[in-house]
Amino acid sequence: xxxxxxxxxxxxxxxxxxxxxxxxxxxxxxxxxxxxxxxxxxxxxxxxxxxxxxxxxxxxxxxxxxxxxxxxxxxxxxxxxxxxxxxxxxxxxxxxxxxxxxxxxxxxxxxxxxxxxxxxxxxxxxxxxxxxxxxxxxxxxxxxxxxxxxxxxxxxxxxxxxxxxxxxxxxxxxxxxxxxxxxxx
Amino acid sequence: xxxxxxxxxxxxxxxxxxxxxxxxxxxxxxxxxxxxxxxxxxxxxxxxxxxxxxxxxxxxxxxxxxxxxxxxxxxxxxxxxxxxxxxxxxxxxxxxxxxxxxxxxxxxxxxxxxxxxxxxxxxxxxxxxxxxxxxxxxxxxxxxxxxxxxxxxxxxxxxxxxxxxxx
Numbered sequence: 597x598x599x600x601x602x603x604x605x606x607x608x609x610x611x612x613x614x615x616x617x618x619x620x621x622x623x624x625x626x627x628x629x630x631x632x633x634x635x636x637x638x639x640x641x642x643x644x645x646x647x648x649x650x651x652x653x654x655x656x657x658x659x660x661x662x663x664x665x666x667x668x669x670x671x672x673x674x675x676x677x678x679x680x681x682x683x684x685x686x687x688x689x690x691x692x693x694x695x696x697x698x699x700x701x702x703x704x705x706x707x708x709x710x711x712x713x714x715x716x717x718x719x720x721x722x723x724x725x726x727x728x729x730x731x732x733x734x735x736x737x738x739x740x741x742x743x744x745x746x747x748x749x750x751x752x753x754x755x756x757x758x759x760x761x762x763x764x765x766x767x768x769x770x771x772x773x774x775x776x777x778x779x780x781x
Numbered sequence: 782x783x784x785x786x787x788x789x790x791x792x793x794x795x796x797x798x799x800x801x802x803x804x805x806x807x808x809x810x811x812x813x814x815x816x817x818x819x820x821x822x823x824x825x826x827x828x829x830x831x832x833x834x835x836x837x838x839x840x841x842x843x844x845x846x847x848x849x850x851x852x853x854x855x856x857x858x859x860x861x862x863x864x865x866x867x868x869x870x871x872x873x874x875x876x877x878x879x880x881x882x883x884x885x886x887x888x889x890x891x892x893x894x895x896x897x898x899x900x901x902x903x904x905x906x907x908x909x910x911x912x913x914x915x916x917x918x919x920x921x922x923x924x925x926x927x928x929x930x931x932x933x934x935x936x937x938x939x940x941x942x943x944x945x946x947x948x
Contacts, residue, residue, distance in 0.1 A: 636843060639866065640862065640865075641836065641862060641863055644832060644833065644836035644863060644867065645836075647828070647833040647834075647835075647836025647837045647840070648843070648867075649840060650826070650836075650837050650840060651798065651836065651838060651839060651842075651843075651848070652840035652841070652844055653840070654798070654826065654840075654841075655797060655841045675829030675830055676833050676836070678829060679827070679828060679829055679833060769872075770870075770871065770872050773843060773872060773873065776843055777843065777845060780845045
């Protein structure tokens with residue numbers, strides 16, 4: 597499965613109570629195009645989506661916050677996984693889409709493949725974790741458990757490279773923030 | 782040193798979340814926050830890096846909560862992208878308390894000497910609004926920072942010298 601197919605599958609699992617933080621590059625673009633708007637579409641700040649999601653989650657315990665990040669982004673802000681695991685907000689979900697590439701910038705290889713994610717995630721002592729190859733047959737059940745198990749949950753999916761040609765996000769970041777902030781009026 | 786009872790109670794009244802990376806210049810302030818953790822209305826999250834603290838604060842600001850970040854000015858070197866491609870780009874109000882290392886008290890700490898010298902030009906090149914937090918008029922200073930943050934939807938940096946929030 598490709599990353600945009602996983603993101604598009606999330607449509608069936610999220611509702612009004614869901615806040616999503618998407619990481620820069622293709623992931624933000626895909627979240628903008630496939631999922632309910634507005635969400636937090638990061639355009640830059642590589643390495644910071646988990647931190648943003650953590651701040652949102654602890655400040656809004658009644659909402660569910662899902663961070664969608666790639667492996668390159670994850671590696672740049674790796675400490676944030678540890679911070680999130682330490683504070684364990686019950687409403688934070690982290691979805692890692694791992695193609696072992698900086699795909700947006702042309703498919704340069706990352707170093708993510710050296711990590712044994714099952715062992716690493718197990719060591720964090722969090723409420724739910726899975727590390728598996730994304731496939732249509734298992735995806736929906738796993739997304740459901742990942743999103744509905746109470747606690748800090750991390751789902752690491754190995755995905756195939758590939759993207760849909762999608763238009764750039766038409767909103768300037770100022771408008772992204774304004775539209776998202778309106779959800780808290 | 783600023784009276785910590787008054788300072789922390791003012792912070793609790795005006796902010797919802799505190800995050801940062803410690804500096805000895807904040808030692809007393811941070812131990813006070815830690816000692817109040819159970820009864821405090823404010824959430825405190827220790828960050829692994831200064832840009833992570835900015836990210837956590839961003840999450841708060843994006844849900845209409847008021848965040849406060851603390852760090853050394855060594856962290857200024859770590860937050861350039863977090864400011865330019867996140868906080869300033871999305872126009873979010875965040876208050877940053879930054880310890881001013883590398884002044885003459887830090888003669889024995891060469892690790893701070895270069896940033897100490899370029900501190901103001903570094904802040905200036907990031908177009909950051911900043912001034913000193915002083916023991917005498919700290920409340921006016923933070924109040925003014927909150928006004929600027931509200932009016933300009935932008936971050937404000939308050940520089941904290943030795944002895945202001947630590948002994």
